[in-house]
Amino acid sequence: MKLVIERRDTSSPLLRFGAPVVSIVIALFFAGALLLLAGVSPLEAYREILYEAVGSLYGLSETLVKATPLILSGLAVSLAFRMQIWNIGAEGQIYMGAMGATWVALFSGMENHWLLMVGMFSAAFICGGLWAGVAGLLRARWSVNEVIVTLMMNYIAILFINYLIYGPWRDPQGFNFPLTAQFAEAARFANFFDTRLHSGFLLALGCALILYLFMERTIWGYQIKVIGSNPQAARYAGMRTGASVFWVLFLSGAIAGIAGFSEVAGLQYRLQHGLSPGYGYTAIIIAWLARRSALGVVIVSLLMGILLVGGDSLQMLWQLPIAFVYAFQGLILFFLLGSDFFIQYRLKLVKGIHHG
Amino acid sequence: MKKTMVMALVVLLCGFAGHALAQNKQIKAGFIYVGPVGDAGYTFAHDQGRQEMEKLPFTEPSTYIESVPGGAEAERVINGLVRRNHNLIFTTSFGHMDPTINVAARNKEVVFMHASGYKTAENVGTYFGRMYEPRYLSGMIAGKMTNKNIIGYVAAFPIPEVIRGINAFTLGVRSVNPDAQVRVVWTQTWFDPGVERDAADSLLDVGADVLAMHQDTPATLQAAEARGAYVIGYNSDNRRFAPNAFLTAPIWNWAPLYTYVAEAVHSGTWVSEQFWWGMDKDLVRLASLSDRIPTDVKILVNQRAEEIKAGTFHPFSGPIKNRDGQKVIDAGQTMSDPDLLSMNFFVEGVQGTLSN
Numbered sequence: 001m002k003l004v005i006e007r008r009d010t011s012s013p014l015l016r017f018g019a020p021v022v023s024i025v026i027a028l029f030f031a032g033a034l035l036l037l038a039g040v041s042p043l044e045a046y047r048e049i050l051y052e053a054v055g056s057l058y059g060l061s062e063t064l065v066k067a068t069p070l071i072l073s074g075l076a077v078s079l080a081f082r083m084q085i086w087n088i089g090a091e092g093q094i095y096m097g098a099m100g101a102t103w104v105a106l107f108s109g110m111e112n113h114w115l116l117m118v119g120m121f122s123a124a125f126i127c128g129g130l131w132a133g134v135a136g137l138l139r140a141r142w143s144v145n146e147v148i149v150t151l152m153m154n155y156i157a158i159l160f161i162n163y164l165i166y167g168p169w170r171d172p173q174g175f176n177f178p179l180t181a182q183f184a185e186a187a188r189f190a191n192f193f194d195t196r197l198h199s200g201f202l203l204a205l206g207c208a209l210i211l212y213l214f215m216e217r218t219i220w221g222y223q224i225k226v227i228g229s230n231p232q233a234a235r236y237a238g239m240r241t242g243a244s245v246f247w248v249l250f251l252s253g254a255i256a257g258i259a260g261f262s263e264v265a266g267l268q269y270r271l272q273h274g275l276s277p278g279y280g281y282t283a284i285i286i287a288w289l290a291r292r293s294a295l296g297v298v299i300v301s302l303l304m305g306i307l308l309v310g311g312d313s314l315q316m317l318w319q320l321p322i323a324f325v326y327a328f329q330g331l332i333l334f335f336l337l338g339s340d341f342f343i344q345y346r347l348k349l350v351k352g353i354h355h356g
Numbered sequence: 357m358k359k360t361m362v363m364a365l366v367v368l369l370c371g372f373a374g375h376a377l378a379q380n381k382q383i384k385a386g387f388i389y390v391g392p393v394g395d396a397g398y399t400f401a402h403d404q405g406r407q408e409m410e411k412l413p414f415t416e417p418s419t420y421i422e423s424v425p426g427g428a429e430a431e432r433v434i435n436g437l438v439r440r441n442h443n444l445i446f447t448t449s450f451g452h453m454d455p456t457i458n459v460a461a462r463n464k465e466v467v468f469m470h471a472s473g474y475k476t477a478e479n480v481g482t483y484f485g486r487m488y489e490p491r492y493l494s495g496m497i498a499g500k501m502t503n504k505n506i507i508g509y510v511a512a513f514p515i516p517e518v519i520r521g522i523n524a525f526t527l528g529v530r531s532v533n534p535d536a537q538v539r540v541v542w543t544q545t546w547f548d549p550g551v552e553r554d555a556a557d558s559l560l561d562v563g564a565d566v567l568a569m570h571q572d573t574p575a576t577l578q579a580a581e582a583r584g585a586y587v588i589g590y591n592s593d594n595r596r597f598a599p600n601a602f603l604t605a606p607i608w609n610w611a612p613l614y615t616y617v618a619e620a621v622h623s624g625t626w627v628s629e630q631f632w633w634g635m636d637k638d639l640v641r642l643a644s645l646s647d648r649i650p651t652d653v654k655i656l657v658n659q660r661a662e663e664i665k666a667g668t669f670h671p672f673s674g675p676i677k678n679r680d681g682q683k684v685i686d687a688g689q690t691m692s693d694p695d696l697l698s699m700n701f702f703v704e705g706v707q708g709t710l711s712n
Contacts, residue, residue: 058439062432162544166514175474175698176516177450196431267428274427274451312436315421322392322423 023339049310061195067305071204072259073283074297080252083228089150090256091280092157093128097257100127105187128257136249140242189266200262212294386437387420390449397572397591405610426451486634488524490606492671495528508559510569540708549575593643605643
């Protein structure tokens with residue numbers, strides 16, 4: 001007898017939806033054991049996490065606020081993943097988008113709200129797009145590995161933002177702290193229901209819808225999928241793979257750039273450190289779990305929002321250390337990603353046949 | 357007529373009763389920390405202060421939330437404390453400034469105290485300590501203990517607080533040893549033991565025999581201990597990480613301030629103020645001096661400490677020159693608080709640049 005791993009030819013819908021649910025249950029079981037060790041009743045803790053994240057209008061609004069940049073950057077990464085292009089640089093593209101939007105908000109001289117919104121959107125779109133476009137060009141022209149280029153450009157982006165906020169863009173009234181000045185009211189998103197929920201969430205849903213239509217209903221979307229799964233066949237069919245690589249990375253970066261725009265215009269109202277606490281990296285997990293589907297990205301981002309916002313209650317109510325919150329979130333992600341394996345592969349016990 | 361007077365008296369008495377009730381407010385305090393309480397540094401020191409404050413008879417058990425980054429994330433966490441009926445909230449890092457102001461604007465009945473920032477409101481006060489005073493004293497010790505006249509300074513971010521510390525330290529060094537140089541390396545971190553260890557090692561590699569530091573981890577102490585150099589800690593008395601190398605450390609003692617504020621809120625005398633306490637109020641101090649420091653140096657430093665406490669000596673009194681040899685403060689002049697708070701130059705004797 002021995003255990004072999006075998007690729008599944010097909011995976012049933014039951015498996016595809018069932019496996020993540022089962023994996024979350026297993027994760028909750030293990031996390032529950034940890035909670036018990038810490039002297040906290042798991043059921044009570046889970047109820048509080050849910051209550052914190054979706055139990056009130058306020059909690060729900062905070063979960064949606066958290067999900068907004070995750071949806072946008074998740075869409076960005078999943079678009080590239082569709083074509084088997086690995087954009088690890090959403091983090092840097094978020095920062096560059098935020099930079100473009102900040103420039104328009106602070107230094108363009110525009111004062112009209114809608115002009116500013118269009119201007120900031122465009123600047124974020126272009127800055128994020130061009131930043132990723134560099135990797136696209138290198139990949140299309142000289143087959144330079146985009147994983148390395150996009151990843152490394154994150155560091156450049158963040159250091160460049162540092163240069164701006166410690167240098168030329170520093171708020172003259174800010175006692176030399178590394179912050180830009182705050183945006184005028186006209187350069188900010190509207191808020192809803194007296195909460196922090198802002199137009200950026202609608203923007204994210206809009207992007208998800210457009211991407212969904214683009215991917216599933218247009219020829220270009222179809223081409224991207226074909227090029228991704230079989231580049232040679234695509235070339236044989238006359239598709240321009242090089243140009244597609246560039247434009248897909250450009251679009252991917254542009255969407256991540258919009259995430260940066262949404263964060264500065266909707267929440268932070270200035271460019272500063274910690275604008276993104278790693279949304280660009282979380283986006284990779286989201287895109288993976290969502291199986292590169294736009295709708296999936298929205299769902300996974302909302303779940304991630306619940307996990308991140310609800311985690312607060314563990315600290316607030318029981319004074320559990322932050323490490324516990326990380327461990328809890330890590331466990332859930334670990335089992336979710338693990339379920340992905342079992343959807344694509346199966347374990348099989350084979351009667352041992354010894355060939356000599 | 358009589359009736360009116362009685363009515364007036366009743367109203368007056370009710371008013372008094374209401375006032376008296378407000379005066380004896382039970383304190384439920386919440387603390388937002390930027391690092392983990394186990395950092396053996398900055399956050400650890402705040403948490404010691406919190407525990408002291410909690411010993412006051414009119415306080416309910418307080419809550420702390422650790423590792424809360426600055427920016428949008430902090431606003432949700434601060435709001436969470438408000439929603440859980442905390443009526444006195446301390447936010448302890450510069451990045452918590454805008455979030456504190458935002459939450460405070462919606463919750464006028466809660467008192468907020470923000471450390472290290474400059475924005476205030478009717479219900480938001482600020483607090484910090486004149487850490488440059490013990491920094492100066494620790495510089496005197498470093499200046500006396502170095503043999504090679506090269507002192508390394510592992511600096512965090514180039515913000516006024518850190519720059520002020522480097523300058524005060526250097527002025528202390530040069531007051532006893534005009535030939536010594538202070539070499540600065542920026543880590544751009546508050547809490548990253550790996551990066552900070554590398555930075556400390558690089559300073560030891562160029563010949564530094566005394567190190568000073570500004571981060572919240574003991575990485576620099578461990579580097580000095582491993583290489584047989586001396587080290588000056590920071591934040592809290594962390595000599596257990598470097599039993600041989602440790603000379604002293606400028607440290608925080610938040611208990612007096614936390615107790616003071618809690619009492620003021622309890623008795624209804626609190627008003628928004630900007631506290632910047634020094635060694636005179638024991639908010640900052642020098643950790644007890646290592647036995648490796650010769651007695652004459654100890655006496656010298658203790659004398660200076662008494663002068664600082666008595667207000668007869670100010671570390672930033674002229675003449676002070678900047679790194680390019682230009683006079684910044686004339687003889688007989690003392691730097692003003694606004695200038696100290698927005699400090700953005702290096703004094704003579706510092707080797708390094710203000711950018712990274």
